[in-house]
Amino acid sequence: MVAVQRTTIEAVSAVRPLKIISLICLVIAIGLMIVALCSTSWLKTGSFRTGLFKECTSSNEPTHAPPFTGAPAPGSCHGPSRNKGYLIAAAVLLLTALAFTTLSALFNIVGLSKSDVRGKYRWYRFATILSGLAVLLDLVALIMFPVAFYVRMGDYGSRRNWEVDWSYGIAWGATLFTLGASIMLICDKEHEEVYYKEKTIYNPPPELSDR
Template sequence: MGKSFVLFERQSKKKMAQTTTIETVTIVRPLKVIAFICGLIVIILMIMGLASTDWLMAAGWRQGLFLHCIEEGAKHPLPFNMQEPPGCYQSRDATYIRTAAALCVITLLTDLVATILTGLGLRSKDHHTKFKYYRFAVIVMALALVSIILALIIYPVCFAAELNLGNRTVWEFGWAYGVGWGAAIFLFGGVILLLCDKESEEIYYKERKIVQDNDSRA
């Protein structure tokens, strides 16, 4: 009788030692990673575009968002009736140049914020927190896209209105202006990637049973 009671007690202990744990497994969506990379590329492109004077070019003249440069041997009269010797100077006091520069700075800052939010979303292990980061990242990145598109439209359209003061027959948009369009393309891609990859389950749960043997071997 005593042996039967001990056996029953041991079996009960074994049953009580079985526990079920729930593990959380985080899935990193590839499209989110690509959107993050797009944001990083835009930062590099915008820094290049803001620092360059090759937005608009003619014979002996280069114009950027913050500086314009007069080359050695530039033909006179200079564009916009400038009288300075060769060198680089602060950009002309033209409203469209300042507006385009401000919009490009806004693009850089908002894209930086959107990229950081996307990175935080990738690192977060909480599903709801991830969703919030991605949602705000889309909004901010869309604002960056709108800003750069406006800058790229305003700059050439307003320049065309003062073309008669250019004193040049041939004008070209330089590589820096093309870099702006490149940034716009990557921003558009980042927004689309963040919007398309909207699976609700960034995290799934997996059950695992753990059986512990508490039998005393004494």
């Protein structure tokens, strides 16, 4: 007896490398933004530095006294004593952007783990939208921060030589990584490469299979 031949067609989806790279960029962006938000080194002048949540005076302040009225004593920190409005606004925008970036990374992971092609498309679309919104909020906050400070710089007393510190640069780095992830998700419009694999199965005759 001749073996019974049966041919099946299977749809196989292959994950594109851009999906993995975009996820890596989002994870890096999350880490950088957390470091930036937790730091007090956004702006500095002499021994004084300020972040979004605290301002500090270095212990090596030459006068051994607060550098200006309202500044913390050398070697200590406290909450911002002035210009709280734009600092709070920048912090809220960046925290919201961080939440969107985190959700985008999670949706990307869910999309990668899904076997259903339509389900993948849906989760990748959510990840793209959230990463785009995160970039927009980051840009608004990072542009507003130095502009608002320049307008209110007189609140710190006599004119000083101010400069942005490393935390501000790290926040920009996080924004660029999120932007890169967003661009890769947008450009990869096909989301997944779907190809079809033909598989032929040979079944033995019934009288042989019963033995």
